[in-house]
Amino acid sequence: MIINHPILGPRDSAEFTYMGDAALLDRPDWQAKDALAQFIDYGYLRDNPAGPHQELWYHEQGDRSFLVVTRDTTTHEISSVKLANDVARSRGRST
Amino acid sequence: MATDQGKTSNMGGLAIMAELTGKTIPEVGTTIFRPPYTPTAIGAFAGRDRGTDFRPTRKTPSHKWAEDQGAVFVEVGMWLRAQWFPQAGETHWRQSVDREVLATRKSVGICDVTTLGKIDVQGADAATFLNKIYCNAFGKLAIGKTRYGLMLREDGIAMDDGTAARLADDHFVVTTTTANAVSVFRHMEFARQCLWPDFDVQLISTTEAWAQYAVAGPNARNLLQKIVDSEFDLSNEAFPFMACANVTVCGGLRARLFRISFSGELAFEIAVPTRYGDAMIRRLMQAGEEFEAVAYGTEALGVMRIEKGHAAGNELNGTTSALNLGMERMVSKKKDSIGSTLSERSGLNTDDALKLIGLRPVDVKNPVPAGSHLITKGDPVDATHDQGYVTSACYSPNLGHSIALAYLKSGDSRKGEILRLVSPLTGFDHEVEVVSAHFIDPEGERLRA
Amino acid sequence: MRYSGLRVIKEALTGHKGWKPAWRDVAPQAQYDYIVIGGGGHGLATAYYLARNHGAKKVAVLEKGWIGGGNVGRNTTIVRSNYLLDGNEPFYEHSLKLWEGLEQDINYNAMISQRGILNLVHSDAQRDAFTRRGNAMILNGADADLLSTETIQKRYPFLNVHNARFPIKGGLAQHRGGTVRHDAVAWGYARAADQLGVDIIQNCEVTGFRIEGGKCLGVETSLGYIGGGKIASCVAGSSGRLMAKANMRLPIESHVLQAFVSEGLKPVLPGVITFGAGHFYCSQSDKGGLVFGGDLDGYNSYAQRGNLPVVEDVCEGAMAIFPMLGRVRLLRMWGGIMDMSMDGSPIIDRTHIKSLYFNGGWCYGGFKATPASGWCYAHLLATDTPHEFAKAYRFDRFEKGQMIDEKGVGNNPQLH
Amino acid sequence: MHNLTVTTALGGTEPRIDMHGPITLSEEPGYALASVAARKGGERATILAIRRLIGPAAPKPGHIAGDKVTAFWIGPDQWMLEAPYDSHETLFEQAAAEVKGKASVTEQTGGWCRFDLRGVGLASVLERLCPINMITFQPGGVTRSSIDHLGCFIICRALEHISILGPRSSAASLHHGLLTAMRSAY
Structure with missing residues (x-):
């Protein structure tokens, strides 16, 4: 697979480490009333779709960016690649 | 698919299918294609990464020096580390290790700890960030101080431990275990980029940038005073236990000094730029001659940390929590940190949870081998009655018998109990006593000396 | 028809005209007591033990494709019970015992070969961990044997013991482990279940569940609606896809694992060898091909094919430990989809939907579990209580914090 | 001033230089x-x-x-x-x-060891080591990639001069990998 890095262009997937479902960006609020239930859901339940999947890839042998890659799990075709940092900000992650 | 994995029989099969279905062979089509197209030698895929070049080897800057000393090396991940340093007349590894341990506890020993992971954490939010990464508090750590930190995975299980030294308000140096250096860095980058993208924090690995040596034993200060330039005061008042500082050594070389101890002795770790690592170990050994300083390897390091009751990789085995380690009070409830919420789940906090304890043999001639299981006296020896297992074991030359660290159900309330230690795999079955994991200097007087 | 030596001779003398299909080709009935979704090894074993152990009469197995076409035909055929943790070891040991008696039980030659499995040790720390594991195995009634380097060298003279990047310093052996002919397991269970009246319906894809008032009444299929008293999902590799039709999210990700087979060789490898430090394991099939594999590709996938970096990695591992393999030619590689669970251990449990049951999350350990999985799942379906050996395989272990994490890597399915 | 001796990443006191075919491989500690x-x-x-x-x-x-x-x-x-x-x-x-x-x-x-490759035809060496497009890799270009399992920076200083920065502890492994690729190419 080739991942089209938003900064560096097409790179061999062998340079990356897969880090799981991009839902891992949405870490729950520890002070929420149902924080424990939310963390269990966050930690363990996955959509696991057969089709487009948003997932995290870490460019470990490259620029150390985390990327949010949208990839079809039935064909391995990649339709979108973004910097995870930008995606996290756009989802309103702060402290 | 038979012996040819369909490479030749496929066509015949397709022809039969065509006949049976009344179609032509092209109409039937072919099966899903599986590579390689033509049989290909495994060696062609493996390429040049074969034999001892299968994976890279990592060597510390003191490697050549250790070879000169006749060190026996051990693989720790990709690293080669000196395991012990046999001296003339020593025919069994235990003789070398016992000597290294005794000499260190009696006077001073030097050990290469370069392989520990080092991560430079800088930025205005560096302390806030470490508060998220470690389960214990880091916000108020004073500049010039070092603190032990326990890192949990998000599922509440212990991930790694190490120290974080605060060199400035916005600058920490974090150490990780040798084995987890890469995964901890990855984990911290995930936290920085994905969880807290607005924190002002920058990370860079400096594992290889510094050669680091532990100098441990009652004469550690005396030895280092000959190395560290005289304007730096190493006295207990000026540089107490858990202090850290930028210093210079040998007449002006920049260095970092940490007063931390894995052995339980009065100990320091001194770090110099890697290119001076070889020169530094030689200089340390030279300065130590008057104290009969020894070089010690990973085996003696292990013996001393077991004697002191420090957890290491065998205890942080990926299934143990802060509670199992006896560190549950370190998990701060006053702040959010990775793993703190899920560590509260009931199954991780049962009354009979495994607790880290020490073991000593009832008959001091017996070993207490790692991998053995614990059974309550009188109970049948089977899985239902399994009470725990030994994680780390060694012969303690200071106590004159074997000792071990083990996880035991409700272990903290069973001190003094005599248990059966069994290893049917190796034909071992003896009695052991449950004791504190701190075999030597439980009050920590030596390391504060 | 019972298979026997006598039968083979008789058929040989009479032109092989008396053989019957191993199982009936039937159209689905309108209603069953039990519907097992998935005609793989686990599904067929479940149906067989439902009929055999619990006297179930109206049982259907619905298979989307054909029997033997899924993971049961794509694995590397290894059976063993060398697990460490309490939740796992009794289950896998039960499975190994069932393997030992399977051929007599189902009257089918599954070519069960207890040629032994050896996990290589490369360091003292690893030996300690394997000692703990071996002891846990023995305490659970399994067999384990710690081998010295010398013994290993004598038994496997072709191993690269001393000149390797990771020299071999011993190994943990389970002599009762070995290999089983995987397709024969599917065919044998299908035939045995069929003989007890189970309907095996191929080319029948489940397209939805009929759920009313929190209770599952039956399944929509490519062959129409089929009603069932109890509906049992058993579709390893497709669990996520199937259970999504019941709006369930699972503690599972689907990943691809590649496997490889070489050209046929004369016997060179007596047993199964695993080389953990190099992510490689290997055995030799009865046909002579070396069957081997390594790590997961490491990303979610439903495509039954992997990528080249892992191929290289596995071949490097092969040569690191068996330098002689360099000139052996690789014939084929393929990928299978693994239900990777969040702690690396399986789930056999009821769901929150009444009458809907779940069996999955076998990671890459599903084949060896086949008999016990069927045995325990059938028990759960018939009695509504978990089987003693599978009582840890519950959905709620994650919320309770009772993970069964053999590798100690946490909720990272790609690392299990 | 201190008088501590410096050792190079390969453990010597002098940088190592190897020549093979048209390529020179030099350790660059400076x-x-x-x-x-x-x-x-x-x-x-x-x-x-x-x-x-x-x-x-x-x-x-x-x-x-x-x-x-x-x-x-x-x-x-x-x-x-x-x-x-x-x-x-x-x-x-x-x-x-x-x-x-x-x-x-x-x-x-x-943290890093540096090896420089000099000579005509470096592309033949590099293409054996890492997935770099040597046609677009021009002077002034830098990329980070993996060489024999080691994360390295590859810097094109001139068409006939490429630097490789790798983790210092694995200098010997990296050096061996570079030398093997040179021998394989020429």
Whole structure:
């Protein structure tokens, strides 16, 4: 697979480490009333779709960016690649 | 698919299918294609990464020096580390290790700890960030101080431990275990980029940038005073236990000094730029001659940390929590940190949870081998009655018998109990006593000396 | 028809005209007591033990494709019970015992070969961990044997013991482990279940569940609606896809694992060898091909094919430990989809939907579990209580914090 | 001044040089390195500081710039500075003084070993080592990739001069890999 890095262009997937479902960006609020239930859901339940999947890839042998890659799990075709940092900000992650 | 994995029989099969279905062979089509197209030698895929070049080897800057000393090396991940340093007349590894341990506890020993992971954490939010990464508090750590930190995975299980030294308000140096250096860095980058993208924090690995040596034993200060330039005061008042500082050594070389101890002795770790690592170990050994300083390897390091009751990789085995380690009070409830919420789940906090304890043999001639299981006296020896297992074991030359660290159900309330230690795999079955994991200097007087 | 030596001779003398299909080709009935979704090894074993152990009469197995076409035909055929943790070891040991008696039980030659499995040790720390594991195995009634380097060298003279990047310093052996002919397991269970009246319906894809008032009444299929008293999902590799039709999210990700087979060789490898430090394991099939594999590709996938970096990695591992393999030619590689669970251990449990049951999350350990999985799942379906050996395989272990994490890597399915 | 002896990454006191076919492989210990990572809000100031340090503008991703002191891009808002060791042993201090708290600076000299490949036909060597497109890899180009399982920076200083920076502890493995590729290519 080739991942089209938003900064560096097409790179061999062998340079990356897969880090799981991009839902891992949405870490729950520890002070929420149902924080424990939310963390269990966050930690363990996955959509696991057969089709487009948003997932995290870490460019470990490259620029150390985390990327949010949208990839079809039935064909391995990649339709979108973004910097995870930008995606996290756009989802309103702060402290 | 038979012996040819369909490479030749496929066509015949397709022809039969065509006949049976009344179609032509092209109409039937072919099966899903599986590579390689033509049989290909495994060696062609493996390429040049074969034999001892299968994976890279990592060597510390003191490697050549250790070879000169006749060190026996051990693989720790990709690293080669000196395991012990046999001296003339020593025919069994235990003789070398016992000597290294005794000499260190009696006077001073030097050990290469370069392989520990080092991560430079800088930025205005560096302390806030470490508060998220470690389960214990880091916000108020004073500049010039070092603190032990326990890192949990998000599922509440212990991930790694190490120290974080605060060199400035916005600058920490974090150490990780040798084995987890890469995964901890990855984990911290995930936290920085994905969880807290607005924190002002920058990370860079400096594992290889510094050669680091532990100098441990009652004469550690005396030895280092000959190395560290005289304007730096190493006295207990000026540089107490858990202090850290930028210093210079040998007449002006920049260095970092940490007063931390894995052995339980009065100990320091001194770090110099890697290119001076070889020169530094030689200089340390030279300065130590008057104290009969020894070089010690990973085996003696292990013996001393077991004697002191420090957890290491065998205890942080990926299934143990802060509670199992006896560190549950370190998990701060006053702040959010990775793993703190899920560590509260009931199954991780049962009354009979495994607790880290020490073991000593009832008959001091017996070993207490790692991998053995614990059974309550009188109970049948089977899985239902399994009470725990030994994680780390060694012969303690200071106590004159074997000792071990083990996880035991409700272990903290069973001190003094005599248990059966069994290893049917190796034909071992003896009695052991449950004791504190701190075999030597439980009050920590030596390391504060 | 019972298979026997006598039968083979008789058929040989009479032109092989008396053989019957191993199982009936039937159209689905309108209603069953039990519907097992998935005609793989686990599904067929479940149906067989439902009929055999619990006297179930109206049982259907619905298979989307054909029997033997899924993971049961794509694995590397290894059976063993060398697990460490309490939740796992009794289950896998039960499975190994069932393997030992399977051929007599189902009257089918599954070519069960207890040629032994050896996990290589490369360091003292690893030996300690394997000692703990071996002891846990023995305490659970399994067999384990710690081998010295010398013994290993004598038994496997072709191993690269001393000149390797990771020299071999011993190994943990389970002599009762070995290999089983995987397709024969599917065919044998299908035939045995069929003989007890189970309907095996191929080319029948489940397209939805009929759920009313929190209770599952039956399944929509490519062959129409089929009603069932109890509906049992058993579709390893497709669990996520199937259970999504019941709006369930699972503690599972689907990943691809590649496997490889070489050209046929004369016997060179007596047993199964695993080389953990190099992510490689290997055995030799009865046909002579070396069957081997390594790590997961490491990303979610439903495509039954992997990528080249892992191929290289596995071949490097092969040569690191068996330098002689360099000139052996690789014939084929393929990928299978693994239900990777969040702690690396399986789930056999009821769901929150009444009458809907779940069996999955076998990671890459599903084949060896086949008999016990069927045995325990059938028990759960018939009695509504978990089987003693599978009582840890519950959905709620994650919320309770009772993970069964053999590798100690946490909720990272790609690392299990 | 201290009188501690320096050892190179390969463990010698003199850098090692190997020649094979048209290619020369040399160990290059004579460079100091420092990483510079912009702090939040300090991105612009960091770019300007780097320009003051190296002369030309701070390089964009995939590039190196500068003459005596050079900088190459290593990640978003991060650069590595390099300069001759003899004149810039404490390059990190110089950089820290220049960025004035707007960036985090870390000494990296000991973290990396550097090997330089010189000669005609380097592409044949590199294509055996890593997935770089040697047609588009031109002077001034930098990429980070994996060589024999080691994360390395590959810097094209000129068509006939390429530097490879790898983890110092694995210098011997990297050196062996480079030499093997040279022998394989020529």
